[in-house]
Amino acid sequence: MLLHEVSQxxxxxxxxxxxxxxLLEIHSFARLRRMMDINLSRVFEQLELLRGxxxxxxxxxxxxxxxxxxxxxxxxPVLVERETLERPLVVPPTLERAPVExxxxxxxxxxxxxxxxxxxxxxxxxxxxKPEEIAARSxxxxxxxxxxxxxxxxxARRDEAAQAASPASGACA
Numbered sequence: 022m023l024l025h026e027v028s029q030x031x032x033x034x035x036x037x038x039x040x041x042x043x044l045l046e047i048h049s050f051a052r053l054r055r056m057m058d059i060n061l062s063r064v065f066e067q068l069e070l071l072r073g074x075x076x077x078x079x080x081x082x083x084x085x086x087x088x089x090x091x092x093x094x095x096x097x098p099v100l101v102e103r104e105t106l107e108r109p110l111v112v113p114p115t116l117e118r119a120p121v122e123x124x125x126x127x128x129x130x131x132x133x134x135x136x137x138x139x140x141x142x143x144x145x146x147x148x149x150x151k152p153e154e155i156a157a158r159s160x161x162x163x164x165x166x167x168x169x170x171x172x173x174x175x176x177a178r179r180d181e182a183a184q185a186a187s188p189a190s191g192a193c194a
Contacts, residue, residue, distance in 0.1 A: 066139065067168055074172060078179070085183075142166060146173035 142159040146169040150158075156166035 063162075063165060067165060070139075070143075070172065074176070081179075081183070139169075142169050143173070146170045147176075149173075 138159045138161060142155050142161050142165075145155045145158060146152075146166075150170075152163065152166040152170040155161065155170060156163045159166070161169075
């Protein structure tokens, strides 16, 4: 009889332990999901920054092409080319998503990332601060700090090339 009670107690302890493990796994998945949402929002912010940089670059190239075309070609073809180059970029319509049903595993989404941190990190990167120091000062992950520093360096190189090209085009005219 004692052996039966001990085995029932051991079985109850095993079931309780299994229940605890399952609850901890559910909590772990919820944390993982929350962290993925936070990191994905940062990735999308970085993609938005890159898209903005790309758009500015395209607009600058279009303006440079207009200036070069105005200096070389007669006036009438330039107007046609200018109309095609000055058309605003068309933004594709956003896709509407179906509403998602809430489940027992849903959690509160983390607050949006502070945009001031990105602005200050962008300013630091523009001044040539190393990515490690940007990450330390602004609290951004090291990968994002490296990306901001890389974007700032590319922007500086592009500006230097544009400044070097502008006196050369002035000398040709």
